[in-house]
Amino acid sequence: MLLQTQLPQWTALGPALILAITALVLFVIDSVDPDSTDSALLAGVSVVGTLAALGVAAWFLAAGTGQVGTGGEITLFRDALVVDGMSLFFTAIFTSVAAMVFVASYDYLKDRPDQAEFYSLVLLATTGMALLASSNSLATAFISLELTSLPSYALVAYLKRNRGSVEAGLKYFLIGALSSSVFVFGISLVYAVTGSLLFSDVASALGDLDQSFRGVAGIGVLMIAGGFAFKTASVPFHFWAPEAYEGAPAPVSAFLSSASKAAGFAVAFRVFVEAFPIATAVDLGIDWVLAFGILAVVTMTLGNFAAATQENVKRMLAYSSIGHAGYVLIGLAALSAGAATNGDVLGASMAHLLVYGFMNTGAFLFVALVEHWGVGRTFEDYNGLAERAPMACAAMTVFMFSLAGLPPFGGFFSKYFLFASAIGAGFWWLAAFGALNSALSLFYYSRVVKAMWIEESDGSFELTSRPIGLYAAIMVAAVGTLVLLPGFGPVIETAQTVAAALFG
Amino acid sequence: MNPWIAIGALAVVGVGIPLGMMAASAILRPSVPEQGKSAIYESGEIPTGTARIQFNIQYYMVALLFVVFDIETVLIFPWTVIYRSALEQGVSLGAVLAPMLVFIGILVVGLVWAWRNGAVKWVKSPRASRRKTERQS
């Protein structure tokens, strides 16, 4: 199935276009009836649009659109956007997460005003992520990064009568503004020394760069790295994450911590591999591999250590999400110039992000379910929950153990491949730190499981309802987490193939 | 010579000049404190109340809508400039016209949505009207 020969080239952007159109459709619906609280209609349209985008992305991925087998990457708009296996792979992650979030939001937002805004904001952010994964120039990267970020700020503050939510939104916005300025300053420095914003041109210009400009180029590169570190919640740009995840509505936390993080990695992978090739960068003394190595170790250590002492489950998950950003950073930190293992390492990171998309979204959605019941947020509040909601708690147990990387769940293989590929690439110390942190993470993940299943409930609370949408989303995430264990073979193969194409 | 030295020198000069001017004027000027000097300049009007008031959110709404149209104009302008010559050089009408129509269409959807959701509806803020009555009394 050669897509390029059958369809016009711009259709390769299909997933992003579908997402944008769905957002517009929601605006139209809300314009027709601004006071509508018809959750079923709004959530239904969003889910259908997202699933359509997911389907198209999966179809393109299976058909080999933009991959080596069918003529290589498709570039559009004078190379400003590119569609290849990696962008489609990440689009599949974003849309999967968004679909789960929409299904869960059906219950979470019930009877609230301004529902249409919620759905369309999430859809716009998802559009931004899809474009982010397809960016081939620093300008489009910045624009789509902002398209992802701006709706996120509003979404975090969505509960506008809730002080925590508004405060979190403001903090997120301030740190985001600072990071964006750092990012765009970095872009300007890189543009200053290379004279181009296109990744390929930047790479070739860096190749014959005058040595005296390397300081400027280096500062630019690291500032760009800072912009991505904000998006992926990596140290030292992570400060917003615990506050924003805790204050935001839980479905938004799920969306931010899974999809938004993956988007940050998607663009970071492409920018650093394509625009700042390792060999060139190292010649110039811009050792960004080392920088990411340091960031990876510090991020995973800080995230896991801080998570270990939390009392609030949502905040614990926020820190665990920082820790996972550290694991995924291994994908950029275990690279070396011209090594054959580069594709494996990067592919393992991408596969981990996919699995993480399911298990982490599921975990936050479980928190959303608990919030929906009004049970409470600390570990103690979870005591004895399994007696009342065994199915959901079983799913949560799956998420926790999978996040910790225990077999037989999807997280085991993805983490295993990640560490194994790091060792294979000669970065055993990264894998060692990762393994140590995973061991620590088991402590706080199992605290949740212990509270749910072993501890006796002290208070008497009634679970008033069984929200069908939240349950469905949690179950989809749980099944995804489980199915990704036996189904991990094709995933890792696809991921490593598309990642290797990036180095080609 | 290392360019960083030049950059550093520029920074020193850049910080030094304003600081030096302020220091020089502080040394030279006579010090005559007077109330009128610290009053807020309002083009001759005598200011009432404090400047730290909360503006009604509607100001920002209008400002945002203005920015939307501003940007729109900025983008439409170069398009109109090249429109005719592009057509003359054989670019199809669709390829020239469609992107701008899509762009304006999206903006229209946004505007309609904002309108319908009350962005241009002047809402009476209870606090603002209360303050007004306080000032008048």
Add this chain to the structure above:
Amino acid sequence: MAGAFDYTPAIVLLPFLSFLLALGVGRSMPKGGALAGIAATGGSLLLSVWAMLAVANGGTYNQTIYTWAAGTGNSFELTFGLLVDPLAAMMLVIVSLIAFLVHVFSLGYMNDEGETGLPRYYAGLGLFTASMLGFVVANNLLMAFMFFELVGLCSWLLIGFWFREEAPPSAAKKAFLVTRFGDYFFLVGVVAVFATFGTAAFAGEGSFPALAEAALAGEAATEINTFGFAPQTWFTVVGLLVLGGVVGKSAQFPLHTWLPDAMEGPTPVSALIHAATMVAAGVYLVARMYGFYALSPTALGIIAFVGGFTALFAATMGVVKREIKQVLAYSTISQYGYMMLALGAGGYIAATFHLMTHAFFKALLFLGAGSVIIAMHHNENMWDMGGLKERMPVTYWTFLAGSLALAGIFPFSGFWSKDEVLYEALAHGLGGTPLLLAAWAMGLLAVFFTGFYTFRMVFLTFHGEPRTDVARDPHGVGWNVKAPLTVLGVLAVVAGFVNMVPVAKLTGAHIEFLHDWLAHGLGGLTSEHYGELTGQFAGYETGYVGSELTTVLLSGALSLGLALAGAGLAYKLYNVPAPVEHTDRLGSVKTLLFNNYYQDEYQVWLADTAARNVARGADKFDQGVIDGVVNGISSVSLFSGSRVRRIQTGVVSNYAALLTLGLVALLLGIGLMGGWFL
């Protein structure tokens, strides 16, 4: 073509299906799942025969079915696959035939006796059969190991079938633990094979025996990792590790102690364990990877010596036992000793031959013993029997045929195979490997004891006057007991005719069918290739007393003479109307033999003192060092975690400051390293 090999997986899956059926709906099935088991094993038997016919027509099959784990890069894969060559095909037929007959016999032994828990029993039998069949067709060492373990698990389930009594669970545990002890070495061996060769396939170009051979011949195509040892030394080490599992499962000295205790299980299970499945698995494994062992004279020598010693050692213990099944148990150990002796002595065909004939006559003897036990209302003491000859003629005649085969009396099947085992050991011993002569001598001596205890058992059970009331009026047995006995009785008589080496040598007629059978098949897995290997790498050559013919005849005459002498002694002592115990004449040796050379005692002592001390040390280490470290780490983690928490002040301007400082620190660090500021 949709040939026989396409159905090979079904051979394994049919009994597995019967296991699932018996487990799931056995309660509501007629006969507690027995019929399903009979149908399944019958189907397996038919398919096995078909596969064997296909192999006879020159076909072989070596195919990977499923790769369940593949490493990244060029590391190894873990697979399930099928390997059907003459050896496997023969074994398939044997195993499915015995399993089929045991299922039929169980109708008489279990159903008719009104046992409870029959679904569990038939589920166990089904799984047992399926695991063994899976083991037989395994095409790589890891898969073989997995099924090997399954076989062990099933033996535990079945030996402990009567778990409400005291002895069976304990015997089951013992069988499980002792074989597991051997399996530890096996597992290490499997890992070592993977680490050395990167593959565990038995057959084909890239199989580990082929790689090992190429490495020793100095023409290794791929690099293999011998961990700094000389290749031959390392191969010997690996071979001996795998041999650990073999010694455990095939009940060779010193891990044979579980087998006599395993008699606590139902008798059909004993027949299955001893004739075709668990115990045979060990010897089969050595035969399966014989191309690997043939490269190491040291390993071969150890195998031969352990085998010869076990043969003699177990035979001596067999002469004093009172229970009929105990005698058979020691005879099993002894007979598997012969097979190991043959394998160690380079007699691959002889070992396979003995494996086959032994499967038939030992299954026959166990089922015969089972029949006697039914008749005696589950009393197994031979001193309470006597004179059963007239009362149960079918059992008597078939049992006698089996006994003659076991004792190795001409022309029963056991004679031919045991004779070939001893001949191989003698010939290769004379050919310049004197160590084999010692093993041969032990094996030869064991022939005498075998003849003696076998006929002691026959005479005590069937001859003379009935010594108890039960023996005077035994319980009758049905068709489902007699039919399997008859089939096996015939086989015990005729199975030896497939490979009458002495006759062939004498007459020049070409009747060594088994030689021909094992000489074809997959390249690298044929008996001819093994012969070359033992000659090339282990230095095995054939030597004769006089000519080849005289050696053959001499060897046959010697073993037959000794067997007859043993049988004759038994006849003289026990074929009297009222036999008495002669064991007192043995003096202190009697106590020694009754206590099985104190094997159990010393092993328990070893386990008690050594293991207890090691365990205490490990416990101290665990409590002190490990727990201390773990507790220390956790408190350090929690402490530093709470410190880390404090960075998160909640004040956004602090965040902005920290963020900027962090970025500047990173910039300065990387910049200084990269030399930007120079």
